[in-house]
Amino acid sequence: MKPRKKIDNEKYTDEELKQALIQANGQPTKAAEILGVTYSSVYSRTRKKPELLEVQKAYRARVFNEVANTMTLIAMAGIIKEPLTDEDGTVIQGKFREVTVDYKTRMQAMQSIMSTFRVEDGITDKLDLTTAGNPLSSNINIEIIDKREQVRTDDDDTNN
16 A cells, blocks of 8 residues: 555545555554644544553564564574575565574574663563552662563462
8 A cells, every 4th residue: 555645634444554564564653644644643543542552562563473473483593594686786575595694693682682672562671660540669789680581470379
């Protein structure tokens, strides 16, 4: 879909916004470009219409899962398939060569790509510490220890 000329924020339908969100993989900025409207218009409309917000979140989650699965395969295998190009630099459809990627580069790429997703997609880099909605006292010292491999779920508690 080609971006349209800027239009009045109310001159597009919810169905048009839904299709733009699907095409943009849930990214409101790109959906706004597709519709030719402002980001704030898309943001406002999706917040007012829960069904549109669900479409946005669902497509972002789908992309997140695809990226996470791809990055996991790359991290484990250490090999990517690079598309071959002809002498003009045009990609040759269906033709690839395998390229070995060192561990450090794989981990940096994974961290970079995964950090582009927001907390609702499962990634966060901040921690909010509160007590019943109020900030913690300034005289409390907190040490954060990363023990992801030891994380327990509710299911683990019921099985013990």
